[in-house]
Amino acid sequence: MKYILIVAILLVTIYSYAQNDLVRYRPCSSGCGSELNTAFNYDDSTTFATPDVISDYVVRKTIGTRFHQAIDYTVQGEEDRGYDIVAIGGGKISKIEGGEIYKTISVGSYKYTHIFQNEIPLTGKFIKSGKFIMKKVEPKLGLISIPWAIIDLEYCRAFCEEADRTIVIPGLENSFCGSNTFTTINEVEVGWDIAPIGDSKAPQGTHLHLERVTGGTKHDPNQFMQHDSQDFGMTLTTKDNTNIESKFWLGGNHNTPVYPSDWNKRDFGSWTQTGTYPYAHNDASNQIYDDYFFADFYTIIHKTNHKKFADFPSDARYNDGKYKLKTTVTNVQDELFTIPGADFMLDNFQPYLTKIEVSSNNSDLYEISRNGIDADLKVANNGIISNSIGDYSVKLNLIFTYPLTVEIRTSEPMQNMICGHRLKIGSTVFQELAMTKSSSDKLKWTVNI
16 A cells, blocks of 8 residues: 655634633533523533534625624534523623624624524513523613623623613512622623523524624634634545545534535535635635645656656656555644545556566566557557457567466556467467466566466
8 A cells, every 4th residue: 555645734824822712602401491480400511622613714605694704603403592602701791782683792802693592572571592581771860872681590690781780580580599680790701601502693593603803803713712622534536537636624514515516616605515715725816715725736746847747657756556645734733633544546547568578497588678658559569458358469489388477567556467368370269367466566467378
């Protein structure tokens, strides 16, 4: 088995790393308690693993959101409704949106969206998902604003962009927080529970749509996150007879058609297809680069002149045969990952005979060698190997005795070889004999006649 090693480097610019920049959630496996006074039971927090990413920071198909400026996470589809989102970083609450279908909470540099459900709370009313309640604060004399607030009934915290506002939840039993009246805070600490996973303005289903915003500009959250359970993969697709195209991906969407099947009609993407363009090799201006390095290598490349293709096997960097493509990936934190090798058969050239020897009783009777460039299909009796019977004439104008030993060498490894011979020119008697491999590289074969 031969090996080709490809090293892939993720093209991601890292601005900063923080130990807490992990996206976490708390499942409520035994019930989230969607009704007002229903008990809830949340498990310990766990990290969204890389395969939980269902849509990346990429170009999208939908015209309304042509560029998806966030990362989407989901754990179990509809089942994760009401799961608790844990604050990635601490900071001030800059905005809670709740009046429209689309509901969000912005804390520090992160914006968590699609929280709760599409329901629009009526004046003075509230909506609930899991242990969280969304409602507007009570009017306050001298203040025009009546912002939205989110209440966590487990830790009895009321989040709002304005601190020291009052919010009352009619009908809430005192068994939860000792009162149905809360005073808001506008600061969040790292690791606090802040909102439920939902599907507000998300017809595809429940998921967390996570944005990173600094200085009014949206950034790829991948630049700031530490990934948990990184899982790199690779596929091989033969595009033509000379080039094998390798694709590397980071975790998410392993079981979805991440890449279009027709490269001439590639799409921008959809809910099940990220639509990431392979821009890693593209230096055109004003184009968004993705997070991946797509290594396209030409297997028929010349072994010394890398600007041209080889005309025959001996001049190729990779001769025909069985290979295993082994890939390693180094991420931006200099962590090394190894992808299991992929087996493939390389077959760029038509094989031909490079040498024929005939001997009897250890005495050489005939020998001919051929350089690769002489293996021209247009030349008669040139030793080209095929699945059909070929005819190569060897005239022995000598006195010899049987058995004859015929030894041939081929331009590339062969799986099996058959030698057919006529004992006499013009004879209708044709005999086929299986040849024996006489070298470990499968380039040398012998047979006794």
